[in-house]
Amino acid sequence: MEKTVLPSGIRVVTEKIPFSHVVSIGFWINAGSRDEEPSREGITHLLEHMLFKGTNRRTTKEIAKELDALGGYSNAFTTKENLCIYGKVLDKHLPRLIDVFQDILLESRFDPEELDRERQVILQEISTVEDSPEEYIHTLFCEKFWDGHPLGHPICGYRSSVLSMTREDLLSFKDSIIHPEQLVITAAGNVEHEHLISLLEPAFGNLKPNGRCRTKRSCPQRKVFREAIFKKLEQVHICLGTTGVSMKDPTRFMFYVFNMIIGNSMSSRLFQEVREKRGLAYSIYSFLNIYEDTGMFGIYAAVEPSKAEELLRVVINEIDKVREEGISESELARAKDCFIGSLYLNMDGTDAFMNRLAKNEIVHGRDVPTEEIEAQISAISLEDMKQWLKSLPTIKDYSALLLGPVKNKDADRLFRLLG
Secondary structure, eight states: OEEEEOTTSOEEEEEEOTTOOEEEEEEEESOOGGGOOTTOTTHHHHHHHHTTSOBSSOOHHHHHHHHHHTSSEEEEEEOSSOEEEEEEEEGGGHHHHHHHHHHHHHOBOOOHHHHHHHHHHHHHHHHHHHTOHHHHHHHHHHHHHTTTSGGGSOTTOOHHHHHHOOHHHHHHHHHHHOSGGGEEEEEEESOOHHHHHHHHHHHHTTOOOOOOOOOOOOOOOOOOOEEEEEOOOSSEEEEEEEEOOOTTOTTHHHHHHHHHHHTSSTTSHHIIIIIIITOOOSEEEEEEEEOSSOEEEEEEEEEOGGGHHHHHHHHHHHHHHHHHHOOOHHHHHHHHHHHHHHHHHTTOSHHHHHHHHHHIIIIISSOOOHHHHHHHHHTOOHHHHHHHHTTSOOGGGOEEEEEESOOHHHHHHHHHTTO
């Protein structure tokens, strides 16, 4: 791994992968949907879309044709905390890809007609989420869990905010987040570090550091709630959640192991009890949403309305058991092996290396070797886990959201199970 900080403040991090013929590169902006102001929800995501809609040198169609002609692929995404433009091409095409990326980052026009069209695309994207009960309940749960905080807002924003944003809003927001101190460029594959620096310098070398950073983030306070939303569906979709762990929390590795044991694997307690032994649900899993300064642990299931109570009793029982009785030596060993295996399997490819470089630089400010993570997971003892599990929230501290054909009286009965 090699790292250079350009005079402008842009950080460039690379990983040379022997025998590779391709390069994955990402331009990461350290700002996301949680950094948006009220009534501007979804502006980061809208900005992401508009970056590909024409520059002073290229039309929208020319950008698409030129990227396709490289024979690889390119795309962009917005998360709660980052905006990223990325691509993967043969090593010989890296200069052309960089030329397109620097053009759309620095010279996008934000044509009003393109903006009107793209607004409609995003409205369809919002509708697509609402048409998927599993996606929709996660979106709603986050919004209610972090009520009033931008971390809870959907990345796509709301119809009203998307329709209200103007070209001037986009230009102002872009100016507030896309500047040197916020930009990290990572590349992995058949790439020479100094050669990449030479490719970046013509466009990015002349930028001046301005000492600006996005507004400092505030840590949200979670809200405990119990709510049911009636919708004509075949199943009741259930989401439970409580406080999780941040990216920098020293106990995060124990949370990873716990998540694997309780519901994030086929051998997990919830999957075995709910699906394999009782046949209550096809879909049942636990999850971790992890951010810079906070996190959420949750459980999701979809079940026939008549079986919702039995499913909840099983989930509550397993949460209580793991807190009070701990876990077995075999469970711990299996979870460790599963996590470490996933860790290395997820590093198979230049994209994965590129992503890892960026996340380590943005979150930790340094390279975090995979071997270091493996060592920390391996060092967790059974006694460590037993003591830590006792500190987990009880089921009374869990928020709950139901989505589907459930009446108020039935919802109240189910919520009483949570205490």
